[in-house]
Amino acid sequence: MSAPAVRFAGITRRFPGVAALTDVGFDVAAGSCHAICGENGAGKSTLGRILAGIDRPDAGTITLFGEAVRFRQPRDAMAAGVAIVHQELALWPELSVAENLGMGRMPRRGPLVDRRALRAHAEALLARVGAAIDPDRRMGALSIAEQQLVQIAMAVGADARIIIFDEPTSSLGERETERLYAVMAALRAQGTTTLYVSHRMPEIFRLCDTVTVLRDGHHVATTPTAALDEAAIVEQMIGRRLEQFYPSHAAGTAGAPVLEVEGLSAAGGRVRDISFTLRAGEVLGLAGLVGAGRSEVARALFGLDPTARGRVRVRGLEATIRSPREAMALGLGLVPEDRKGQGLVLGMANRENGSLPSLPRFASRGVVDRARESAATGAAFAAMTMAADAEAATVTLSGGNQQKVVMAKWLTAESDLLILDEPTRGVDVGAKAELHAWIDRHAAAGGAVLLITSDMPELLNLATRILVLREGRPAGELARADATQASLLRLMSGLGAA
Amino acid sequence: MPSPSFVRTLVRSPQAGLTGVLLVLWGLLALAAGSHQDPLGGGTVNNFLNAHTLIQMATDASGFAIMGVGATIVIISGGIDLSVGAIYALAGVAMAMVLRAAGPLPPVAAFGLGLAVCLGVAVTCGLLNGLMVVGLRVHPFIITLGTMWILRGIAFVMSRAESILVPTSLTAVAKASLGLGRSLSPVPLLAMCAVTAIGAVFLTRTVAGRYVFAIGGNVEASRFSGLPVARSTIGVYVISGLCAGIAAFLGAAFYGSATSSDANGYELYVIASAVVGGASLVGGKGSALSAMIGALLIVTIRQAIRTLHFDQNYEWIIIGGALIAAVVIDQGGTRLLTRLREAR
Ligand SMILES: Nc1ncnc2c1ncn2[C@@H]1O[C@H](COP(=O)(O)OP(=O)(O)OP(=O)(O)O)[C@@H](O)[C@H]1O
Numbered sequence A: 001m002s003a004p005a006v007r008f009a010g011i012t013r014r015f016p017g018v019a020a021l022t023d024v025g026f027d028v029a030a031g032s033c034h035a036i037c038g039e040n041g042a043g044k045s046t047l048g049r050i051l052a053g054i055d056r057p058d059a060g061t062i063t064l065f066g067e068a069v070r071f072r073q074p075r076d077a078m079a080a081g082v083a084i085v086h087q088e089l090a091l092w093p094e095l096s097v098a099e100n101l102g103m104g105r106m107p108r109r110g111p112l113v114d115r116r117a118l119r120a121h122a123e124a125l126l127a128r129v130g131a132a133i134d135p136d137r138r139m140g141a142l143s144i145a146e147q148q149l150v151q152i153a154m155a156v157g158a159d160a161r162i163i164i165f166d167e168p169t170s171s172l173g174e175r176e177t178e179r180l181y182a183v184m185a186a187l188r189a190q191g192t193t194t195l196y197v198s199h200r201m202p203e204i205f206r207l208c209d210t211v212t213v214l215r216d217g218h219h220v221a222t223t224p225t226a227a228l229d230e231a232a233i234v235e236q237m238i239g240r241r242l243e244q245f246y247p248s249h250a251a252g253t254a255g256a257p258v259l260e261v262e263g264l265s266a267a268g269g270r271v272r273d274i275s276f277t278l279r280a281g282e283v284l285g286l287a288g289l290v291g292a293g294r295s296e297v298a299r300a301l302f303g304l305d306p307t308a309r310g311r312v313r314v315r316g317l318e319a320t321i322r323s324p325r326e327a328m329a330l331g332l333g334l335v336p337e338d339r340k341g342q343g344l345v346l347g348m349a350n351r352e353n354g355s356l357p358s359l360p361r362f363a364s365r366g367v368v369d370r371a372r373e374s375a376a377t378g379a380a381f382a383a384m385t386m387a388a389d390a391e392a393a394t395v396t397l398s399g400g401n402q403q404k405v406v407m408a409k410w411l412t413a414e415s416d417l418l419i420l421d422e423p424t425r426g427v428d429v430g431a432k433a434e435l436h437a438w439i440d441r442h443a444a445a446g447g448a449v450l451l452i453t454s455d456m457p458e459l460l461n462l463a464t465r466i467l468v469l470r471e472g473r474p475a476g477e478l479a480r481a482d483a484t485q486a487s488l489l490r491l492m493s494g495l496g497a498a
Numbered sequence B: 001m002p003s004p005s006f007v008r009t010l011v012r013s014p015q016a017g018l019t020g021v022l023l024v025l026w027g028l029l030a031l032a033a034g035s036h037q038d039p040l041g042g043g044t045v046n047n048f049l050n051a052h053t054l055i056q057m058a059t060d061a062s063g064f065a066i067m068g069v070g071a072t073i074v075i076i077s078g079g080i081d082l083s084v085g086a087i088y089a090l091a092g093v094a095m096a097m098v099l100r101a102a103g104p105l106p107p108v109a110a111f112g113l114g115l116a117v118c119l120g121v122a123v124t125c126g127l128l129n130g131l132m133v134v135g136l137r138v139h140p141f142i143i144t145l146g147t148m149w150i151l152r153g154i155a156f157v158m159s160r161a162e163s164i165l166v167p168t169s170l171t172a173v174a175k176a177s178l179g180l181g182r183s184l185s186p187v188p189l190l191a192m193c194a195v196t197a198i199g200a201v202f203l204t205r206t207v208a209g210r211y212v213f214a215i216g217g218n219v220e221a222s223r224f225s226g227l228p229v230a231r232s233t234i235g236v237y238v239i240s241g242l243c244a245g246i247a248a249f250l251g252a253a254f255y256g257s258a259t260s261s262d263a264n265g266y267e268l269y270v271i272a273s274a275v276v277g278g279a280s281l282v283g284g285k286g287s288a289l290s291a292m293i294g295a296l297l298i299v300t301i302r303q304a305i306r307t308l309h310f311d312q313n314y315e316w317i318i319i320g321g322a323l324i325a326a327v328v329i330d331q332g333g334t335r336l337l338t339r340l341r342e343a344r
């Protein structure tokens, strides 16, 4: 047996108030794809960051291919052949895609950057992950999924021996996800070792040989995938059996129309002719490939798109929504797709983020009543199974817990017409089930939900009807009974429809 | 004897490091300053630690601190206001000219009219800054750099660079001893404490204050949460202007006159007070109390030069060096405290 690619021994990392990792030790076999599973906040990302030299353990050692290493900074890890795809986007939004990809090893001609070589390098990397992105575009102008692809290209292009993927698919659509799987296969053929963090069970079974489960920062087990099933992994994660992943629905009866949209166009006309009716008690799914215009519809409805045109009626009354304030006054709430950029003020406490849209409700004469604020946000955090301290700064939370804080904002605001754009991005299985149950209850109580999600099972399970978009146009509508993964994909891609 | 929990709160507060630096500095100054015989009552008086010097220092600090509270609020929102010194000058000059034109008035009327003109002009200037920052979408650094020159220019032209006296009834109020004994005037000190307290309540307790933090922390997320971003942004410049107006009123009343060159270069002291107090220039972080402590620190450094009879020619060098040292010590201390707390 050759030496393991990575040997963690006794890794411990404490933050003020939490032990993120306690005495974690296990081996990652060379050339394998090794899954790391665990609930939100279990310590997966922290372990990845330590291996990539971004964070340093308080105790413990790392051995790479039999050689003890001690990384003081990311550069050291890169030099040792370790690359990471971060859970959160870590890029330069004001620079071009090519510059982002060339960062740290700019090709030069004399003292100047060789722009042509830089562009060629970027094109080659993007081709490797099968991404059709113009290298000259500004990073910040790309969609979240496209940014994620660039980030993957960056790590793959580093020609590392070991690559950590921290929830790479959480913001990718079907098509991009398939491409990533192909990339993973190519890496495996090359003998690259990969650590793969994900909350999506099917892909773990598809990609990984071995599964390590962490719980509350402790190592629970490292087991060959062949010896496990989904229920067994979840049991290791939460310490008990989870009976139902998707709760059964209270058969909602659709009530009066809450939101009627007619001939909506958005994003400067890139999205056009969108019409639909959302009734009380309904969960309307909005499906489409990445770039189909789903988020653009959400932004237009929430008053965030000055180019939006078309007729919108809310509860039967004609409405022109020009700002989120006006949208909120009509009872709308939006969970945006980019939690870090649009959903959260990371430096604020969880309580403060949770109450941000509804703060005046907890104030009299402009002075905030802390007790009422804490009670309301605390209830919303509990409903989302967000276990972190309400007074901790949101920036210190794990990705999944941050997502729960974004959801909690709109729970606290008691919006009855919710637009959810990828609401379970990076949320663990248990919490996802809670969230689904909450959406069901919300609908049953007469609320309405417009659901955008790239997670097929989630869409098929929750939506009462599904509207499919393709390249900014409506491509069809399916009732829950007629919707299957295959029929949806056909409509989304337009293949086999003609 | 303060209870242990009170001490713990104090040590844990974000102001602990800076307050510590300030107290140590005062202690050292008291030790190094020596003492003299009181010519009237007899007995020895410390050259630094005496009521007169301390109140004089508080008076010097009050202008910086009051404007520093405004600057802190602007900086928390992610902006910057370079025009406070110019607003100070214009508001003071405008008040003095109106009072001169109005002729002799009963004390209460003079006081009321002066205050109204001074604050009115200052708030209008702040409102203009805010409207331009929001409406023209130009970085506040540029807008307020522009208004800094424009407003001082207006004050200069208006007053023809004259020094204009203000009625003695105003001076009587600003220099009132409030029963503390002669030649002691605690009014600026009290005004400084009042403005700081109001600023602290605004920032930590009100909806509008919370919005300032949110907008400075992440404008995009604030917009997505339906916050009144434009109104809040205009508001912080109005507050900054108002603070400059309060400082101008106190200053003109205290010293008995106003000129267009008043508060020249104050904007940097004011911003320094806020930033030394821990306000982050990228926004989202800061406190009113810290701004006041920051102002006191800067004034203490200046006072030290006088008390210790350093060569005045080295004033700038000493102020610059001490400023950097104070912040480094504060940050080092904060880091140490965090480490101790984590170790528990
Ligand atoms: N900089 C930090 N300061 C304080 N606490 C932190 C910090 N970074 C992480 N933590 C805490 O460490 C714990 C582990 O976080 P980590 O991000 O590793 O979780 P995770 O397993 O990746 O979760 P998720 O599935 O939500 O991404 C959490 O409790 C988190 O709040």
Ligand SMILES: [Mg+2]
Pocket (backbone or CB within 6 Å): A044, A045, A046, A087, A166, A398, A399, A400
């Ligand atoms: Mg994570």
